[in-house]
Amino acid sequence: MKVRKNTLYTIGIVLILFSFGFLFLSQGESNLVTGNSILENAGNVQIVKMYVENGKYIITPSEFKRGDIVRIEADMSKMPGCSKSIVISAFNIRKTLTNTNNVIEFKAEKAGTFNIVCSMNMYKGVFTILEYDGSKSNFVEQASSGGHSCGGSGGGCGGCGG
Ligand SMILES: [Cu+2]
Structure with a gap:
């Protein structure tokens, strides 16, 4: 027992x-x-692909929603010369991408159409952040007038690869 x-x-x-x-x-x-x-x-993470074509940043998709975390992943095989050196001044971003660090992340905390340029203002692109409700903001960031333009007399930072 x-x-x-x-x-x-x-x-x-x-x-x-x-x-x-x-x-x-x-x-x-x-x-x-x-x-x-x-x-x-x-925030929802929006994955974005980016590469350079004809001196321009091609960003896909190029519209995000306000509040999203935007994660830009660059195709480094299509990022010639100084296009790797990224400036998104509206979001205080300055970053030189490398093969082992090809990602830019930021929070889409304001709506509008914003510029992405190379550090010499040669390579250019735009992206749009929609309002929370999906509508388009009227705000368009003015492009900086400084720097070179691709296809012009040429810049001193590796040229505008096609
Ligand atoms: Cu440049």
């Missing part, structure tokens, strides 16, 4: 331990789900 009772206790304790184990496991899973919703709170 006494042995049987102990065996039952042992089985009981093992079962309880297992239950705790499962509780911890399921807790871990629900934490993962929580992690996802934290990302959602930070």
